[in-house]
Amino acid sequence: MPRKSVAIILLLMAFTLDAWAQSAAPRQYKLTGTVKGLWGERLEGAFLVITPGKNGVFSDKQGRFSVLLEPGEYEIACQYIGMAPLRETVTLVGDKEIELTLTRANFKLKEVEITSRPVTDVNSTQMGSSFLDQKMLTRMPKLLGEADVLRSVSALPGVVNAGEGTSGFFVRGGSADQNLVLMDDAPVFNTNHLFGFYSVYNPDILKSYELHRSGISARYGGRISSILDVSLRDGNEEKMKYEIGLSPISGKFSVDGPLSDKLTFLAAFRGAYPGYIMKLFPNRNIKNSSGHFYDGNLKFKYKLNAKNTVSFSGYHSGDGFKFPNDTTYQWNNTLGTLKWSHLFNNNFSGIATLVKSHYTNKVEGIAIGEEFALNSGIDLNQLKLDFGYFGFDNHQLDFGAEASAYLIQPGELVPYGSSSLNPRQLESDKGYETSIYLNDDVTLTGRLSMSVGLRYSRFDKIGPTDTYVYAEGRPRSDVNIVDTLSYGTGEVVQTYSGLEPRASFKYSLTDNTSLKVGYSRTRQYIQLISNTAAITPVDVWKLSNKHIEPQIADQVALGYFYTGSESWYDFSWEIYYKKLYNQVDYKDGATLLLNPTLESDLLFGEGEAYGSEWMLKKNQGRLTGWVSLTYSRSFRTIAGKTEAETINGGKAYPSNYDKPINLNIFTDYHLWPKWKLTANFTYTTGRPVTAADSWYWYQGQIFANYSGRNQERMPDYHRLDVALNREIIKKGRAEYSGSFSIYNLYGRKNAYSMLYQHYYGEAPTAYKLAVIGTPIPSINLNVKF
Known part of the structure; x- marks a missing residue:
């Protein structure tokens, strides 16, 4: 339509x-x-x-x-x-x-149970949104003793994980790079620790997080699938507090409190030592590998006066991973957010935010004769201005502007030692993205309200750069280059711009039920070049240019929402349809690393995704939790001008993210005072793969014959995790809490990827690689004082 x-x-x-x-x-x-x-x-x-x-x-x-x-x-x-x-x-x-x-809770009095925010909000226009706080996160079963934001996100409707041992996730048929992941307003370009067994978020200092799948406010832009907005808590204002946490492979320490009556701070540090645990994994490559990570957060908040507050949030992490004999991986994240909040009057407020996000990656070959270092990275500088005005009857206005500067180093190869490799460096990728937005939440009557917004974004690809011109009517390849266009420093190479309208409507059928409908258009000017389903350290970010147009998505959603009496139960049902434009796929045998003519190995087309999401949540009583069921489909159509630029004969085929069934069941059972038993069951359809259906001999060699892109599937994925949580015990000045959990309780060998084994004189046989094929028990202890 x-x-x-x-x-x-x-x-x-x-x-x-x-x-x-x-x-x-x-x-x-x-x-x-x-x-x-x-x-x-x-x-x-x-x-x-x-x-x-x-x-x-x-x-x-x-x-x-x-x-x-x-x-x-x-x-x-x-x-x-x-x-x-x-x-x-x-x-x-x-x-x-x-x-x-509000005042701080007085824990010396009789215990007060503060209920969590309902997942279903029947009275707002917001839809396709899920909220979880730190308290609920820490109750969920843990892998290796650590609660994890990104793992818990995949338990929500419309979300599936990228695979065992990865922190990437797919939302409503989109790829992992189509999700904008934030930490205190700073975009995170690699959320992994230890290849996804941990994420960049320290659960001890988490405040809350919210995932927006549809009905996205015009305030957000830059990605076309979802927004994961994660907020870290501020330092407490009463007294200095300390917290120590231990798990089988990690340790953490945090401290926060007031430095004066106007200044608070928070500092936290984590480190991991997983070497001996990795020896327990069945996969030989992991068993003989080594890895580590560390990260730290620092946050200050200074109240200048009643109308002005300045805050700073900083983060830095370092990761290292070594595969047996040949390769090491190192990557670093550095984030910074400086924010000034100003209250003009009771009806008008504003926030100015400076953002820095810097990601670097190094792959090092250590095999004799093949020593090299491959360096890449991305740097983002951003300024955001956000204002809120409440002076009009029945209206709440949000408006603002945003300016971002990207600088990408796509790859630099530095040989050393006895290596015979030649040094190579690709030119940097630079661009500017600017946007303005206006969003109005309007209350029309007691039952009818709407949120309408408009965002205008513009992207400029900037030199210096060389752009190749390919022969018309022939496939893009290095042999079909007919000219080279050179652009100087600061010269505009290509400009893209467009409007992003957003609208959602809520009609209350009763005080407890409502219908909502929404439409949104989103644009994305940066994409991750990767031919794997999960995000890995060797993937490269790429800006739009003359050959790579921005990704665009149109989404329509309809939902029914119900909250039971006294909020005992929440229920939501949403259906959606999404049309995607300028989607990226790859030629067979594409070369993605250190490729100066990368666009010649990329293919472009359209996509569509549709689905239905159900969620039932019980909020009160001895047993709480939720059941989330999603049926969704995701397809791509690549019909190029030539046969070499066409996939599957120009017919639609399942995308890498097409997992039709996704079932999640989370339960939280109050066994007895201070003890809770939680369990999480996950089931998803196996993701599509391209597999050979036959083999043939030619001149003494075996060649595979493929019937089509993504026409086969991995085995279905399912897993049960359980945890026994001991809530806070107070002894003197110290507060103790802990948990014992088992990840993958019944030892399911879920397939991470499909590989082929070759035996001389025989056709290759397929087998599945399972990263975690055994139960993983863990225990963690937290002490606050």
């Missing part, structure tokens, strides 16, 4: 429902307010329940909330992690502005 037709239908639906509701609705008033901490800091993500009516609302990044209510007396219950619950009565006889101030 054309985008204009979709937009017209959505608008007609909104106005028709609005006119009907307005004619029958009684007079309503606007209740707005701000949620603050005891020291005046504005609290994002506070959950408020307003009764009667059970209206639920969340505070935004400025701590603001707004809701339309009929005249009368209401009780507001406000919750925020780490804060004592607050109840306040408000009498509404006209538009009213209130301020809610």
Whole structure:
């Protein structure tokens, strides 16, 4: 369906429902307010329940909330992690502005259970979004003793993991590089530690994270599949606190507290020593390998006055991994965010953010006669301005701008020792991305609301660079280059730009149920060049240029949402359709590393994805948890101008990320006081692979015959993890907590990849490679004081 037709239908639906509701609705008033901490800091993500009516609302990044209510007396219950619950009565006889101030929870009193934020929010226009906090994350079963953000994300609707031992994930038929992964607003280009067994997020200092799959606000841009927005907590403002954590292969330490009445800080460090554990894996390559990682976070928050706050969040990590005999891998992440928050008045606030993200990678060959170092990396500098305005009745405006500068080093080969290799260096890849946006959350009636937004983005590919011109009507290859265009430093090589409209509508059927519909267009000017399903250290990021157009996605989604009485149960059902343009695939036998004519090995086409997602969550009682079921399909169509630039005869074929069935069951059972038993079961359809269906001999050699791209599948994936969690025990000044968990309880040998084994005189036989084929027990202990 054309985008204009979709937009017209959505608008007609909104106005028709609005006119009907307005004619029958009684007079309503606007209740707005701000949620603050005891020291005046504005609290994002506070959950408020307003009764009667059970209206639920969340505070935004400025701590603001707004809701339309009929005249009368209401009780507001406000919750925020780490804060004592607050109840306040408000009498509404006209538009009213209130301020809610929360205090720290007093754990010396009788224990108070602060419930987690519901997964299903029936009262907002937001859809395709999932929220988890640090408390829930730490209860989930752990691999090697460490709770992990990215592993838990794959338990949510519409998300599948990239494979055993990887931290990449696929969302609604998109590739791993189509997800924007943030740490305190800084993009992360490689989220792996130890090839995915750990991620870059230290769970001890995590505040919360939210995954946006659809209904994405115009505030976000740069990726076409999803946004994973991860926030780290600030240092506490009361006293210095210390935390030590130990697991079988890692140790961590954190400290946070006030340096003055206006300045707080947080520092955390992790290190891993997995050598002896790797000896237990069945795979010979892993058994004889070695690896390590370390990372550290540093965060400051300084309150200048009641209207100005400055904060800094920094991160650095280093990884090393060595395969037997021949290759070592090293990579580093350095992130920095400097943020200034300013309150112009109660209705107008703004945030200015400077971002730095620097990723470097080094692959080193150590075999005799083949010694080399292969260096690559990416550097991003970014400035973001975000504003929020609440002065209009029934409107909440968010607007701002963003400017980014990319510098990519795609590869530099440096031979040394007795190596016979020749040095080689590819030219750097440079570009600028700029954007502006406006988003308006509009409350039309008590039952009908909408969020409409528009983002305009522009990308400029910048020199110095050489661009090859290929013969018209012939396949791109180095033998078909007819000219070379040279561009000087700062000269614009290619410009792309376009609008990214976003719209979502919510209609409340009752106080507990709602229907939502949304449309979004997203653009992406950077892509990961990789012919593997999972992200690896040797992959290369590439900017759009004359030959590589930006990726574009249009998505339409429809959902039904329900929250039971007293929020005991949540249920959501969403269906979606996504059309993708300028998708990247590869020629057979493509050369991706150190290829000066990389575009000649790339193929471009369209994609489509569709699916249905169900989630049922139980929030209260002795047994809590959720069941998530997704049915989805993802296809690509590559129909080039020549046969060499066409895949599967120009017909649609399953993408690398096509896993039709994805089932996740998570349970959290309160065995007895302070003890909880959790379990997580995962089942997914095996991902597509290109496999040989026959073999033939030619001049004494065996050659494979392939029937088509991605026409076979790996075996289905399933796994059960369990954990026994001991919640906090307080003895003197110290607080103890711990868990015992078993990853892959019944020892499923899930296939990581399919390989072929050759025997002389016989056709090759296929076999599957399992990275983790055994139960992995682990124990971890955390001490706070």
